[in-house]
Amino acid sequence: MDTLHFDSSDLEVTEDFLSRNYARMRIGNGTPDAGRARIRRDAMPGVTVDELDLDFDMSYDVTPLQKICLCLVHEGTIRDHGFGDVEDAFGPGDVVSFAPPELPYQGRICAARYNITMLDPELLTRVAAIDPRAEPGPVKLLGHRPTSASAAAYLRRTVNHVRDNVLGDPDMAAEPLVVSTAAQHLAASVLAAFPNTALIDPTGTDRHDAHSATLRRAVAHIDEHAHEALTVAEIAAAAHVTVRALQYAFRRHLDTTPLAHLRRVRLERAHADLRDADPTTGVTVTGIAARWGFYHPGRFATLYRDTYGRPPHHTLTNN
Structure with missing residues (x-):
């Protein structure tokens, strides 16, 4: 087991730490000494469990982590837009999955204390393969919130168990079988909590x-x-x-899928707003896209062009 501690009131130092230990991030908060960040990371093969306490607000822009990234909010608010370009706000008690492993995501943390648990996507695939109902191939999550309150509660308990009773106990953390079983238990809890491509065979x-x-x-x-x-x-x-x-x-x-249909409907609404807008009033492509949940301008432009055959700004300026 590996343990890492970080404690700093310097935003630049915090940004450098997060970029080196998570993925490249850009943090904006106005001043270099805006508050204190306390972070503890415990790690075992395939899984990391981090507790973060930030007493300031910060924005983040994260490159793809190539990990399943779960967030459990203890205090404060986190506003994220990464799963299907849909913005959502998370508060105390919420447990969610951030963007798919291969996609970037953005958001803002408002004086929050929270848990970030990351695991290798391959772990989900290995555990899903045990279930005879599972579809073959790599597993992907199809939504960022659990399918039920009970599933969310069980996942929270599982994360806390891994943190407190496995990684928090040096004797247990030194036992390979205990660690392996805990990682599989965590992966099974994720599969049970979120809609996914493996276990969608209907009864x-x-x-x-x-x-x-x-x-x-x-x-x-x-x-x-x-x-x-x-x-x-x-x-x-x-x-x-x-x-x-x-x-x-x-x-x-x-x-x-339901989420793919939702994205298509939102794209149609954005297209209609672009078509009907008066560009002389100051309306922008970015503003209309954000209104319909598309918070990544580059991805919105690509999706729009693939669907309508021209960039969104052409629709706006050629009414």
């Missing part, structure tokens, strides 16, 4: 519920609430079915 009830009426209810909810921070679990609840039944309904009838 008989799910198949029965995945009819066109389910799809209509889900699509109507997405259309009505596309401007809000929607999760797969919320869409499923609005359609009165399980998350798996919802995913199966979209796959069966539209050959897509």
Whole structure:
């Protein structure tokens, strides 16, 4: 087991530490001495568990970590936009997954105390392969919030167990079998908590519920609430079915996923706003994109061009 401690009131030193020990970050807060950062990291093969206490506000812009990155908020607020370009705000008690391992993400931390747990995506794939229902191939998470409150609570307990009873106990942390089992337990808890590509095989009830009426209810909810921070679990609840039944309904009838459909609807709304806007009033592509949950200008421009055949600023300036 490896343990790392950091304590500093210098923002530049903090930025350098985070960039070296996480991924390249840009932190903006106005002054170089704006508050204190306390960080403790405990690590075992394939998993790191960090406790961070920042008594100042900071923005971050993170390059892809190539890790599953979980966040448990103890105090304060974290505003992140990285999973499907959708911004969401997390507060005390929330447990979420940040951006997919291969994507960058951005956000802002407001005087927060929180836990960051990172694990190798390959660990999810190995654990999922044990389940006979699992689809073959690498596992990807399909949403950033757990599918239920009970799943979130169990994942929080699992993270705390790994932190306190494995990494926090030198004797246990020195036992390879205990460490390996704890890592697999954590991966299994992540798979149970978040919708993912491995365990989406519907039950008989799910198949029965995945009819066109389910799809209509889900699509109507997405259309009505596309401007809000929607999760797969919320869409499923609005359609009165399980998350798996919802995913199966979209796959069966539209050959897509609920989040992919939500992104398409938001892109259509952004396109309509760009088309109808008056550029002389000061409206911008970035502002319209952000209104519909697209907080990464480069990714929005690429998606827009791939869909509509021209850059978004052409739509705005050629009305």
